Amino acid sequence: MRLGTGWRGGLPILAMVLVVVLLGILLWLLQRNEVEDRSQSLIQDVLWVEQDLHFHITTNAESLTRLADRLGREGLNSDLFYAETRTLTASSPDLRRIVLRDSGEKVLRTAPPADPLPETEIAPDWHTGFILARSLGQPVYGAPFWLGGESGIAFDVYVPVFRQGQFVGMLVATVSLNELLSQQVPWWFAQKYRLEIVDGDGMVLATKSQVEVAEPGLSHQVRFEPPGKGLSIVVTAYRRENDLVRNLLSAAIFGLALTAILSLWALRRHMRRRLEAEQALRAEHAFRKAMEESLTIGMRARDLDGRVTYVNSAFCRMVGWEATDLIGSVPPMVYWAPEEAENCYSMFRAVLRGDAPPEGFELILCRKSGERFKALVYEAPLIDSEGQHSGWMASILDITERERAEDLSRQQQEKLQRTARLITMGEMASTLAHELNQPLSAIASYAAGCLNRLDAGNVRAEELEAPLTKLGAQAQRAGQIIRRIHDFVRKSKPSVAPCAINRVIEGAIGFVEADARKHGIRMTVTPDPTEPWTDADHILIEQVVLNLARNAIEAMCATPWFHREIDISIRTAEGQSVVRVADRGTGITPEMADGLFTPFFSTKEEGMGMGLNICRSIVEWHRGRLWYEPNPGGGSVFLFTLPAKE
Ligand code: ADP
DSSP: OHHHHHHHHHHHHHHHHHHHHHHHHHHHHHHHHHHHHHHHHHHHHHHHHHHHHHHHHHHHHHHHHHHHHHHHHHOTTSTHHHHHHHHHHHHOTTEEEEEEEETTSOEEEEESOOSSOOGGGSOTTHHHHHHHHHHHTSOEEOOOEEEEGGGEEEEEEEEEEEETTEEEEEEEEEEEHHHHHHHHSOHHHHHHEEEEEEOTTOOEEEEEOSOSSOOEEEEEEEEOTTTOTTOEEEEEEEOOHHHHHHHHHHHHHHHHHHHHHHHHHHHHHHHHHHHHHHHHHHHHHHHHHHHHHHOOSEEEEEETTSOEEEEOHHHHHHHTOOHHHHTTOOSSOTTBOGGGHHHHHHHHHHHHHTOOOTTOEEEEEEOTTSOEEEEEEEEEEEEOTTSOEEEEEEEEEEOHHHHHHHHHHHHHHHHHHHHHHHHHHHHHHHHHHHHHHHHHHHHHHHHHHHHHHHHHSOOOHHHHHHHHHHHHHHHHHHHHHHHHHHHHHHOSOOOOEEEEHHHHHHHHHHHHHHHHHHTTOEEEEEOOTTOOEEEEOHHHHHHHHHHHHHHHHHHTTTSOGGGOEEEEEEEEETTEEEEEEEOOSSOOOHHHHHHTTSTTOOOSTTOOSOHHHHHHHHHHHTTOOEEEEEOTTSSEEEEEEEEOOO
């Protein structure tokens, strides 16, 4: 699955990379096409300008040849020279000067007039050109030379003048390259290209450029003929502005594409991490859910106002309501038994106050079916992720079954004990009957014999002595039998030993604590700080405390839960340790108080009414005293003393 997500997640990036590649190819093709187009048009333009210059120079040369012909015919000194040259220089400003020399190389005329002709305006190799033109009999072009000023570099055109086949003179026209370019190269050409005339060494002799500083792009070179002499025309295309715009645009597109790829990549990474986090969260959630489902303890969360915010399924099962019915509900809750509502309310308020007993408490709750059940509830504060107290979390245990089982086992135990006691009593009774049968029958027969004698009337007192003595002996024997059986039932005498009163009382409480907790009763013990000792049978004293504590527990069955408490304390004064067992039970009415310690006094259905009587016997046997006092706040207090050991 991870693999599938992986390659599918990579698709957008792949597509984006492809887009970038295709875009690059497209731009490259466009660029190549454009470069080809531009180089084509450059070549065409170069050829055109070369043709134009060629045409202009040869046209001028032809005009000069025609002038040379006429001068040959009409004589070198005719005014024709000035008239014609004026027209020529006016139409071709590149013709800076036209000089007419005679066959002896002497300057005859100059246009425009200059006398003498400045040395700088004479080409250094003019003589070579002169001789060449004379010998060839046709126009010849000279090498470029520095003319000076605005004219810059120039070259000469030598046109021989013949009269009837006889060389008579030479027309020498000086053409300025700068002027030639500025006149002949149109503005549109100069805007597109930089045009230069270079010599064989690559030295620039003249140039035409609209833009001073320009980055050269495409370039093409053709021979500049005439005048030849190794000169060339170099035309360089300017990098056009839209090039820059296009490049910027391409860069922007590539930049954006790259950003998109990076964003996609980052997004993918983010998604992957998120997916991983989600999977981990899902696993965690499933684990928690499984844990929650497997719980048998009901969980219920409430906010600070007591509104239910969460219930687990165990709690729902326990009360028989759906989570949706319970979440958001406020007291009185649907699972409160109406008869227990007051108890539940006071408990609820105590929880919100933070006064819930940490050892838990019991409540009678009601299932949806109406069935009541006993719940053991533990409340704890709910702390959120920011450390704030946000409510209360309760764990609720259905203890009905457990209690029922415990009750059942206790009842069975009690029944067993009672049966054992009955058996013992039965055995004792039959033994007694059996043992007493003999002496009692003997007594009866002696008594009958004596009575018979008395009825006969002739009895003497001495005669009655023997049977009556025997009768007395039998009666004594019966008494002995009863004593022996009594001793047998008592089995043994108490075993007295020094013991710490605090320990004995704490030991006894250990036996009833579980029972008290079950009834929601708090037990507090305040031991005597002086740690008194006494001589006693600790098992019997434990029996006394146990009995008093059990009576207290049974007396508090109807007491509201928050009042249920047993307070046991030990204090020693004047050689007497006083053990005090106080409860908040039903208390004892003055009528009851009289019969409290008499045997078989009980207000309980199954009570024997022997407990307090035996307790008093045990305490008195230990030279102590047991009595009762009413508890000022309600309930009763039983106190007994034990002589404290020095
Ligand atoms: P039993 O517990 O078998 O009834 P006891 O001699 O222990 O016999 O108690 C006698 C009677 O005294 C009880 O039935 C009860 O009515 C009363 N009694 C004993 N202890 C208390 C007590 N702490 N509070 C109220 N009544 C009590």
